[in-house]
Amino acid sequence: MPRYWLMKSEPTCFSLDDLARAPQGGAPWDGVRNFQARNLLRDEIHAGDGVLFYHSSCAEPGIVGLAEVVRNGYPDHTARDPRSDHYDPKASPANPIWYMVDVAFRRRLPRPVTRAELAAHPLLAGMMVLRRGCRLSVQPVTADEWRAVLAVAGCDDPLNASEG
């Protein structure tokens, strides 16, 4: 069974459109520099898992699309690139420190599901992303939450091949 995650991105930095434009093989979700998120990327998030794509720090924060993890965690090479904004001199081939997964675009939601809608929904009001001060950029989502978001948005499930 797939697991489900919510990934946050500032649309001015990397938007759902940017992911949609990426090659079919997906795009690396790089630049995460938080140990809790790193542990998820390295150990917990696997190919076949579903991703709620969340836009943060913008006019209308909320879930705007769906993606799928297409590659398990592997070292984030941007940590070893001195020209990268996410360069970390402590990272080495033997100890990469930072990890990323690849994700591929699956759906734009027929309409975005805003924070206000999440907060007002009985099954979604408890989502981690709504918690004040929650800065984790990669978060676990329950199967119930995944289904509820899709139902609210009126979107079919890209991970469920038997569905229309």
Next chain:
DNA sequence: GCCAACGTTGGC
């Protein structure tokens, strides 16, 4: 721009 909340750093 404000500010609350959190993670990280560094002095001790």
Next chain:
DNA sequence: GCCAACGTTGGC
């Protein structure tokens, strides 16, 4: 190992 200071995130 404590904890204050600092930087960052992110909604508003």
